[in-house]
Amino acid sequence: MTLRNSHLLAGCLAVTLFGSSSLTPAQPAKPHGRGLTTVADVPMPGPAVRFDYQSFDPASGRLYIAHMNADQLVVFDVRNRTLVANLNGFQRVHGVFAAPPVHRVFASATGDHQVVAVDTRTLQIVGRAGPIDYPDGLAYAPRQGKIFVSDEHGGVDAVIDAASVRLMDAVPLGGGAGNTVYEPVSGHILVGVHQLNQLAVIDPATDRIVGRYSLPGIENPHGIALDVAGRAAFVAGEENHSLAVVDLNSMKILSTYEVGDDPDVLAFDPGLKRLYVGAESGSVTIFGYGNRRLTLLGTLEMPHAHTVAVDPQTHLVYFPLEDIDGRPLLRIMRPD
Numbered sequence: 001m002t003l004r005n006s007h008l009l010a011g012c013l014a015v016t017l018f019g020s021s022s023l024t025p026a027q028p029a030k031p032h033g034r035g036l037t038t039v040a041d042v043p044m045p046g047p048a049v050r051f052d053y054q055s056f057d058p059a060s061g062r063l064y065i066a067h068m069n070a071d072q073l074v075v076f077d078v079r080n081r082t083l084v085a086n087l088n089g090f091q092r093v094h095g096v097f098a099a100p101p102v103h104r105v106f107a108s109a110t111g112d113h114q115v116v117a118v119d120t121r122t123l124q125i126v127g128r129a130g131p132i133d134y135p136d137g138l139a140y141a142p143r144q145g146k147i148f149v150s151d152e153h154g155g156v157d158a159v160i161d162a163a164s165v166r167l168m169d170a171v172p173l174g175g176g177a178g179n180t181v182y183e184p185v186s187g188h189i190l191v192g193v194h195q196l197n198q199l200a201v202i203d204p205a206t207d208r209i210v211g212r213y214s215l216p217g218i219e220n221p222h223g224i225a226l227d228v229a230g231r232a233a234f235v236a237g238e239e240n241h242s243l244a245v246v247d248l249n250s251m252k253i254l255s256t257y258e259v260g261d262d263p264d265v266l267a268f269d270p271g272l273k274r275l276y277v278g279a280e281s282g283s284v285t286i287f288g289y290g291n292r293r294l295t296l297l298g299t300l301e302m303p304h305a306h307t308v309a310v311d312p313q314t315h316l317v318y319f320p321l322e323d324i325d326g327r328p329l330l331r332i333m334r335p336d
Helices: none
Strands: 015-017 036-043 054-057 062-067 072-077 082-088 093-099 104-109 114-119 125-129 135-141 146-151 156-161 166-172 177-183 188-193 198-203 208-214 221-227 232-237 242-247 252-258 263-269 274-279 283-290 293-301 317-324 327-335
Touching (some): 062 104, 062 317, 104 135, 114 135, 125 166, 146 177, 232 274, 242 293, 252 293
Parallel strands (some): 093 135, 135 177, 177 221, 221 263
Antiparallel strands (some): 054 062, 104 114, 146 156, 221 232
């Protein structure tokens, strides 16, 4: 997500801890009539500046949020709706990804050209890997224990060993790197390639590209979400407000759609079969998915709502909004 020698750290990470008293009570439901209803606006710490990616860990109920222009990583408990911690030391943090099998969350500190690893049990920094030109989106390949990092400006997917937090390799893409995701059925990494308008497939066992697939009608493929059970990928073109449904068996586009200007982060709820497409323009497009096609359910206009996460168990949807009446907040919504 963009706005146009690894080493270990000892010592303490600056952490601000929060209890339940830091929250205001959940607000009464506010109907929007566009597919989602607000159930709570939770104040966020830090200044009213830009947020970026989020990563949800269903096992712990924690939502990790990159507060990009605050250089902070927010840890939020979705079950109790409480702030767990606000972690400092993540310069221009863009991407974030929780990897529960190794008890770590990884964050791309783009200002430092590094990926930072945090122990989820202690919330201490345990390592940094780099240099990476412009680290952005992240994915975890559990079988190989590797983190794949979109180096958007460097035109590669960087590869990090999750255990040692060591930069291992770089996979040349031939264009700017869009979002990077792990597809568990094939065990491959998928990454959008800007300029070439392709979806590249990487084998994490060899760190080599094993397929390139054109995305006609999609310009600068960036945001990606998966319907794992349905074997489909949703890929957004940030340059032409477009969205494609890609069959992961044939790797062919099944259909394309229009979304808000400059689509950024996508989130898919596999239980409700709903897709949420956040855009830099502040437009959130909501689709239902069935029979290999998307049906438009509604659109919302919310300032700065370019990043979205969903809890597949409760179906609640999370939007960190940088500036609402002069303060940052986390808007929690439920589907109508």
